[in-house]
Amino acid sequence: MIEDQGDCFQKIKPLVRVMNFTIGIALIALAVLGFFAATLQPLLFLSGLYLGLFGVMILSSEIELKFIEDYFNFLKTLLGRGIFYIYLGSMCAPETLYGLANPITWFQLILSICFYFSGLVYLIAYGINRRSSSKKGVHL
Numbered sequence: 001m002i003e004d005q006g007d008c009f010q011k012i013k014p015l016v017r018v019m020n021f022t023i024g025i026a027l028i029a030l031a032v033l034g035f036f037a038a039t040l041q042p043l044l045f046l047s048g049l050y051l052g053l054f055g056v057m058i059l060s061s062e063i064e065l066k067f068i069e070d071y072f073n074f075l076k077t078l079l080g081r082g083i084f085y086i087y088l089g090s091m092c093a094p095e096t097l098y099g100l101a102n103p104i105t106w107f108q109l110i111l112s113i114c115f116y117f118s119g120l121v122y123l124i125a126y127g128i129n130r131r132s133s134s135k136k137g138v139h140l
Helices: 007-037 042-062 066-071 078-092 103-135
Strands: none
Touching: 007 042, 007 078, 007 103, 042 066, 042 078, 078 103
């Protein structure tokens, strides 16, 4: 459960959870596609492995597994999730846009945009929550 969520985030939380669950599954699918494309390229294989593990982390954090809450505390805060999702957006971004005829490049581009959007939603919710809590005299 995200610890520092405010009233503004409670209104959109179901929508954000569904979106994050969906992009977590899409990230795992991208990792599987990367495994097939990574023949004789160990860095692509390793990148796909990391993306797959990050996808499992996202799914686990959305269903609130205790293991994730214990060992990955940054996923319990709006700021931590926002920064993590923006990082994943940069990891998923295609290396170049010259290969737009390739459907995997489009998939990477759409997934990257979704991660950036989700990360920005978390960062904006963090900023609004921080501002409203400072007006009430509560310090984080």
